[in-house]
Amino acid sequence: MGLTITEKILRDHCQNKKAVAGDFIMAEIDKCLANDITAPIAIEVFEKVVEDSKAEVFDSSKIILIPDHFTPNKDVASAAQCKILRDFATKYNIKNYFEVGRGGIEHCLIPEKGLVQPGEVFIGADSHTCTYGALGAFSTGVGSTDLGVAMALGKCWLKIPESIRFIYSGKLDEWVSGKDLILYTIAKIGVDGATYKAMEFTGEIIKNLPMADRFTMCNMAIEAGGKSGIIELDKITTSYLESSNQLKHSFYSSDKDAQYYDTINIECSNIEPQIALPHSPDNVKPVSEVHNMKIELDQVVIGSCTNGRLADLKNAARILENRKINKKLRCIIIPGTQDIFLRAMEKGYIESFINAGAIVSTPTCGPCLGGHMGILAEGEKALSTTNRNFQGRMGHVNSEVYLSNPVVAAASAIKGYITSPENI
Amino acid sequence: MIGKVIKYSLKNINTDLIIPARYLVNSDPDFLAQHCMEDLDRDFVEKVKKKNYQILVADSNFGCGSSREQAPSAIKASGIKCIIAPSFARIFFRNAINIGLPIIEFSDIGKLKTDDNLNIQFEEGLIKNTSTAEEFQIIKQPSFLQQIILAGGLINFARKQIE
Numbered sequence: 001m002g003l004t005i006t007e008k009i010l011r012d013h014c015q016n017k018k019a020v021a022g023d024f025i026m027a028e029i030d031k032c033l034a035n036d037i038t039a040p041i042a043i044e045v046f047e048k049v050v051e052d053s054k055a056e057v058f059d060s061s062k063i064i065l066i067p068d069h070f071t072p073n074k075d076v077a078s079a080a081q082c083k084i085l086r087d088f089a090t091k092y093n094i095k096n097y098f099e100v101g102r103g104g105i106e107h108c109l110i111p112e113k114g115l116v117q118p119g120e121v122f123i124g125a126d127s128h129t130c131t132y133g134a135l136g137a138f139s140t141g142v143g144s145t146d147l148g149v150a151m152a153l154g155k156c157w158l159k160i161p162e163s164i165r166f167i168y169s170g171k172l173d174e175w176v177s178g179k180d181l182i183l184y185t186i187a188k189i190g191v192d193g194a195t196y197k198a199m200e201f202t203g204e205i206i207k208n209l210p211m212a213d214r215f216t217m218c219n220m221a222i223e224a225g226g227k228s229g230i231i232e233l234d235k236i237t238t239s240y241l242e243s244s245n246q247l248k249h250s251f252y253s254s255d256k257d258a259q260y261y262d263t264i265n266i267e268c269s270n271i272e273p274q275i276a277l278p279h280s281p282d283n284v285k286p287v288s289e290v291h292n293m294k295i296e297l298d299q300v301v302i303g304s305c306t307n308g309r310l311a312d313l314k315n316a317a318r319i320l321e322n323r324k325i326n327k328k329l330r331c332i333i334i335p336g337t338q339d340i341f342l343r344a345m346e347k348g349y350i351e352s353f354i355n356a357g358a359i360v361s362t363p364t365c366g367p368c369l370g371g372h373m374g375i376l377a378e379g380e381k382a383l384s385t386t387n388r389n390f391q392g393r394m395g396h397v398n399s400e401v402y403l404s405n406p407v408v409a410a411a412s413a414i415k416g417y418i419t420s421p422e423n424i
Numbered sequence: 425m426i427g428k429v430i431k432y433s434l435k436n437i438n439t440d441l442i443i444p445a446r447y448l449v450n451s452d453p454d455f456l457a458q459h460c461m462e463d464l465d466r467d468f469v470e471k472v473k474k475k476n477y478q479i480l481v482a483d484s485n486f487g488c489g490s491s492r493e494q495a496p497s498a499i500k501a502s503g504i505k506c507i508i509a510p511s512f513a514r515i516f517f518r519n520a521i522n523i524g525l526p527i528i529e530f531s532d533i534g535k536l537k538t539d540d541n542l543n544i545q546f547e548e549g550l551i552k553n554t555s556t557a558e559e560f561q562i563i564k565q566p567s568f569l570q571q572i573i574l575a576g577g578l579i580n581f582a583r584k585q586i587e
Contacts, residue, residue: 024568037448041493049582070449077449127491127515143493143519149582157568191436192485196514225488227514280436369445390440390489397463
């Protein structure tokens with residue numbers, strides 16, 4: 001019987017060479033990651049695990065610490081949290097600690113730095129760690145205790161997931177992106193439609209989908225409850241890895257006779273840009289329908305681990321260049337990393353944003369989780385390229401978050417209400 | 425274990441509702457517990473204390489969203505000793521197991537209501553609702569997870585591996 005790409009990667013990372021979906025394994029991990037919200041607890045756990053032994057971190061080059069959520073430190077309490085990471089990184093000589101100003105949003109930064117490779121097992125104490133499936137890695141979000149234990153043992157318990165295969169066919173409309181495909185998919189299966197499952201994205205559309213869009217799709221696998229998202233290595237992945245001088249790792253692909261929990265065919269030719277309405281990522285409508293609802297906005301956010309890559313900023317700049325942000329709202333644009341920021345500056349995108357009347361922030365997760373840099377007041381509405389629109393996610397419990405792709409967000413920032421780029 | 429039920433018949437109770445990000449600047453479980461579930465029910469913490477609720481019952485996909493372990497930690501520190509729901513989001517599920525907070529996947533939550541007294545027998549895989557004199561079979565966790573649960577959580581489990 002054939003195996004899925006996910007079964008093959010995990011089998012090669014554990015003792016049980018016959019392991020298949022449904023089996024529990026202690027997986028040997030290639031890298032592990034934590035941020036300023038999850039690392040402090042993980043570090044405390046690590047210290048408890050090793051306290052009576054002479055054990056140290058399992059491998060100081062395989063632990064990645066990135067303060068990105070409440071940074072630059074928004075208050076004294078968050079400064080104290082970040083200091084825990086910094087002190088730990090110094091104590092254990094953690095090579096991949098990324099200080100503010102030399103890093104960025106973790107899921108944009110890690111692929112950029114070549115810290116995840118195809119065929120690897122990557123765990124992160126952040127739910128959007130599923131992003132790196134776009135590079136053909138098995139990557140998944142875990143908790144702080146998992147991470148603390150992984151820092152000591154280099155291992156993590158996992159149940160090998162069954163996979164759902166999604167086959168995307170047809171032709172994409174000019175304004176439709178990976179964000180729209182994943183919102184459409186989440187709406188189709190629901191926020192728990194892929195719980196405990198790996199989401200394997202395949203088909204003609206995926207074969208031609210740029211890297212940034214692939215990261216966006218895998219990033220939001222968790223919003224359907226997925227354990228991971230994954231896309232097999234192909235020409236686009238290889239050229240991305242080569243362009244950033246990264247070495248190719250193991251190549252894995254699903255067998256033709258692999259067993260899937262389900263196969264879902266999605267014909268994309270008639271898909272419009274998608275909007276997730278409050279308060280759930282599966283409450284999705286096409287933009288034309290939302291346009292008719294005339295939803296007036298107080299804030300637009302373009303950025304995050306979902307849509308903060310250079311291609312996303314390029315798409316937003318295409319709309320915002322030589323135009324003005326609507327007087328009634330503020331538009332916050334956040335490049336995902338320092339490198340993306342610099343390249344966006346060189347290409348003139350940042351100038352277009354500032355001339356349009358947007359604020360451009362240093363890389364931070366800030367507003368996405370209602371941390372800082374764009375909190376909503378009671379009754380306010382925001383359109384955001386982020387990943388979650390739970391009640392109160394971006395501020396007051398009675399504020400509203402709508403989700404979209406970057407071009408729709410940019411067009412709506414100009415118009416003042418949610419609309420398609422076709423209307424500007 | 426024996427305890428009284430507090431129930432929220434809501435699906436997809438997410439980690440932002442369980443513990444909003446605005447409180448994540450402090451990892452102390454007792455601090456987090458003061459704000460547990462406040463965006464869903466402002467009086468949750470007080471109710472749990474005053475009426476000595478120990479079993480939280482909710483609808484499916486409980487704990488969806490963020491990986492924040494602060495969510496099950498806050499619930500545990502609020503005084504809740506067990507959560508029952510038809511299904512759990514996967515990171516919440518593993519976090520609960522890892523920190524030693526028992527969770528039970530049970531689909532017939534219509535049979536349980538606030539103020540019911542339950543006698544949960546984990547070894548036998550049984551929930552007894554002593555308020556209605558009904559009994560329900562529950563599926564036991566797989567033996568791999570039982571080892572972590574019996575060790576009292578993943579920290580103790582890992583310490584044994586190092587020894």
